[in-house]
Amino acid sequence: MATVKNWQIGREMEYPYPESRPQRQFAAVFDLNKCIGCQTCTMACKTTWTVGKGQEYMQWNNVESKPYGGYPMGWDVRILDKLGPQPWEGGKYAGETIFEAAPTDERVLGYLKEELDWSHSNAGEDEPAGSLDTGGYETMPTHKLWFFYFPRICMHCTYPACLAACPREAIYKRPEDGIVLVDQGRCRGYRECVRACPYGKVLFNPVLRISQKCIGCYPAVEQGIQPRCVTSCIGKVRLMGFLSTPDDVKPDRPIDFLVHVKKVALPLYPQLGLEGNIYYIPPVNVPKEFLRQMFGPGVDQAIETYLKGKDDPELLGLLHLFGDTKEIIESFKTFRESGEAAGYDKKEREVVRVPIKEPDYLRPFFDAARQVYRHNIS
Amino acid sequence: MLALSVSVADAQQKSLTVRYVNSAVPADPGWSGWETGPSVEVTLAPQTVAQPYLLSPSIKRLTVKAVHNGGWIAFLLAWKDATKSSVMYTDTFRDAVALMVPVGKSAPIRMGGPNERALILHWKADWQEDIDKTFQDVAQLYPNAWLDWYPFAPGEPPYDIRHWTNPEARRYLTGWVLGNPRSQPDKRTAAEEQIAEGFSTLTTNERQSAVGKGVYANGGWRVVIARPLVTGDPNDPAWGPGKVVPVAFAAWDGGEKEIGARKGISDWITAKLNPVGAK
Numbered sequence: 001m002a003t004v005k006n007w008q009i010g011r012e013m014e015y016p017y018p019e020s021r022p023q024r025q026f027a028a029v030f031d032l033n034k035c036i037g038c039q040t041c042t043m044a045c046k047t048t049w050t051v052g053k054g055q056e057y058m059q060w061n062n063v064e065s066k067p068y069g070g071y072p073m074g075w076d077v078r079i080l081d082k083l084g085p086q087p088w089e090g091g092k093y094a095g096e097t098i099f100e101a102a103p104t105d106e107r108v109l110g111y112l113k114e115e116l117d118w119s120h121s122n123a124g125e126d127e128p129a130g131s132l133d134t135g136g137y138e139t140m141p142t143h144k145l146w147f148f149y150f151p152r153i154c155m156h157c158t159y160p161a162c163l164a165a166c167p168r169e170a171i172y173k174r175p176e177d178g179i180v181l182v183d184q185g186r187c188r189g190y191r192e193c194v195r196a197c198p199y200g201k202v203l204f205n206p207v208l209r210i211s212q213k214c215i216g217c218y219p220a221v222e223q224g225i226q227p228r229c230v231t232s233c234i235g236k237v238r239l240m241g242f243l244s245t246p247d248d249v250k251p252d253r254p255i256d257f258l259v260h261v262k263k264v265a266l267p268l269y270p271q272l273g274l275e276g277n278i279y280y281i282p283p284v285n286v287p288k289e290f291l292r293q294m295f296g297p298g299v300d301q302a303i304e305t306y307l308k309g310k311d312d313p314e315l316l317g318l319l320h321l322f323g324d325t326k327e328i329i330e331s332f333k334t335f336r337e338s339g340e341a342a343g344y345d346k347k348e349r350e351v352v353r354v355p356i357k358e359p360d361y362l363r364p365f366f367d368a369a370r371q372v373y374r375h376n377i378s
Numbered sequence: 379m380l381a382l383s384v385s386v387a388d389a390q391q392k393s394l395t396v397r398y399v400n401s402a403v404p405a406d407p408g409w410s411g412w413e414t415g416p417s418v419e420v421t422l423a424p425q426t427v428a429q430p431y432l433l434s435p436s437i438k439r440l441t442v443k444a445v446h447n448g449g450w451i452a453f454l455l456a457w458k459d460a461t462k463s464s465v466m467y468t469d470t471f472r473d474a475v476a477l478m479v480p481v482g483k484s485a486p487i488r489m490g491g492p493n494e495r496a497l498i499l500h501w502k503a504d505w506q507e508d509i510d511k512t513f514q515d516v517a518q519l520y521p522n523a524w525l526d527w528y529p530f531a532p533g534e535p536p537y538d539i540r541h542w543t544n545p546e547a548r549r550y551l552t553g554w555v556l557g558n559p560r561s562q563p564d565k566r567t568a569a570e571e572q573i574a575e576g577f578s579t580l581t582t583n584e585r586q587s588a589v590g591k592g593v594y595a596n597g598g599w600r601v602v603i604a605r606p607l608v609t610g611d612p613n614d615p616a617w618g619p620g621k622v623v624p625v626a627f628a629a630w631d632g633g634e635k636e637i638g639a640r641k642g643i644s645d646w647i648t649a650k651l652n653p654v655g656a657k
Contacts, residue, residue: 050550052528052549052550052551052552053515053516053528053537053539053542053550053551054516055550056516056525057468104431105426105430105431105432105433106429106431107429107430112469112635113469114469115468115469115470118468165430167428167430167577167578167638167639168578168580169578169579184552184553184556184558185553185557185558186581187553187558187560188580188638189560189637190637190638190639191468191637192638192639194468204466204468205553206466206467206468206519207514207515207516207519207539207561208552208553208554208558208560208561209466209504209553210552210553210558210560210561212552
């Protein structure tokens with residue numbers, strides 16, 4: 001075991017291999033306030049990557065409903081239950097990660113997902129938590145009766161549990177972009193990675209008898225293009241980019257700005273210790289207790305910042321760049337005079353420019369040119 | 379540790395006589411030649427060196443016999459297993475057995491070491507299933523499943539994987555295209571020849587000369603793994619008629635989800651190959 005720095009838990013931790021960060025780290029921010037559960041991302045991923053034999057059940061990208069949904073079923077509550085109650089002390093995690101809590105005979109605290117766990121990807125869909133009494137009413141912004149859609153892909157972790165667990169060393173993290181891949185020629189189908197990944201994002205192909213996972217659409221990323229699940233999202237929920245470490249923040253880098261500067265996008269189950277690289281803007285309608293368990297101690301501040309976003313031109317501008325270009329945005333700017341936001345690629349070429357507020361058009365009730373009345377629709 | 383020390387004592391007391399036979403050596407557990415000759419009981423100990431460990435192996439001992447005919451060497455490995463496990467769903471594992479021989483004069487028991495290579499011959503029940511029945515495609519794994527469309531697959535439902543010959547479809551057959559023997563639908567034999575220089579280095583040998591066949595009956599497996607003594611491969615062990623080589627064994631009970639490092643292992647057993655012509 002080596003000692004490595006995991007900034008998401010504010011401390012050093014034990015990991016089977018020494019710290020070895022990639023030159024750039026693939027990362028993305030998903031705004032959970034905007035996801036409508038349409039599964040367009042799921043279909044984009046499915047039709048691109050998992051239409052082969054043995055992949056019938058696979059969703060490298062999935063959208064589940066929280067609190068009750070899960071693919072594989074119960075992935076979150078199962079690992080939380082195994083880990084047991086664990087404390088945070090302010091921004092520092094005082095509990096054990098799944099590497100530190102591993103029994104002596106294992107490298108990672110995990111469990112083998114059962115076949116049935118993969119068989120109900122839409123179980124719990126649209127099921128809200130809580131109940132309203134007769135004559136009750138909803139509250140804002142936190143709802144008494146709540147659920148939210150939860151889109152998920154591989155976290156391309158800084159400290160992948162799958163990689164740590166593989167006795168065959170068939171899993172690797174690419175130095176050029178931090179994407180985590182299973183070597184399909186070397187994998188022997190032991191499924192140690194399937195046991196170890198707490199997010200349930202490594203899957204076994206029973207026909208090819210090897211394990212497979214989200215590949216971060218690396219052929220696209222290599223060409224400066226965002227992954228399929230990101231570019232296909234009709235709700236413009238997602239933004240993929242690269243993330244720096246907290247000691248090397250570039251404020252004009254979109255993911256750095258959201259994660260490190262504004263701290264509006266949070267890691268998922270940081271207490272597990274993987275330093276995953278998919279970040280979430282928490283849904284404002286959900287009770288904070290639930291969100292703090294999922295996204296750590298930064299929840300309250302993140303929601304406060306997000307709700308004030310309309311008065312923050314930079315944040316508002318960047319949120320408008322979500323889903324507006326297929327190019328990877330390396331840096332962004334907002335222009336107060338024109339009320340626009342723009343994104344730039346690796347060569348600093350402008351690849352997208354959008355108005356932060358769309359102009360209003362007032363049109364008369366009666367259109368004289370067409371001799372028709374307009375209805376009150378947009 | 380107790381079990382490990384028992385195993386060491388076991389190895390010191392026992393050696394495996396590799397009988398010379400003046401006949402073909404078929405990779406067949408039903409061969410009449412197996413009915414005679416000495417056998418050795420090999421104790422399997424927990425694997426507690428490389429994580430994940432297997433603290434309590436399900437298979438405690440193997441009964442081993444071996445013969446050679448000057449050209450080929452064959453091992454019969456028999457053990458009790460109440461359940462036949464030969465199909466790999468996402469959460470099931472297959473039975474397996476393996477034997478290891480140093481490529482050079484000696485090698486560490488931990489699957490060899492740097493520049494101390496070991497040759498490992500590994501029989502797998504799922505490969506045996508592929509050969510005895512047919513390749514375990516979706517139609518075999520899930521007979522009631524129906525998918526009406528694989529976008530790039532040629533042919534008709536159930537879109538037998540062996541017909542996926544066009545490049546667009548083959549992109550989805552990653553392991554097969556990359557030469558991973560697990561993913562090959564047409565298996566020649568149920569044994570895989572592998573080399574290793576320590577834990578985590580296990581690699582399929584480029585040249586595949588070993589053959590294997592297992593039969594499950596009466597609550598147990600009888601598996602034969604055979605290989606030419608000399609193939610010209612640089613990974614040939616230093617074995618031959620009249621020579622003495624160390625051999626080690628490992629076994630996996632798929633029903634207990636044993637796979638990879640989760641295995642019962644023996645210590646080195648001394649295998650003495652009788653000279654050609656010896657009775």
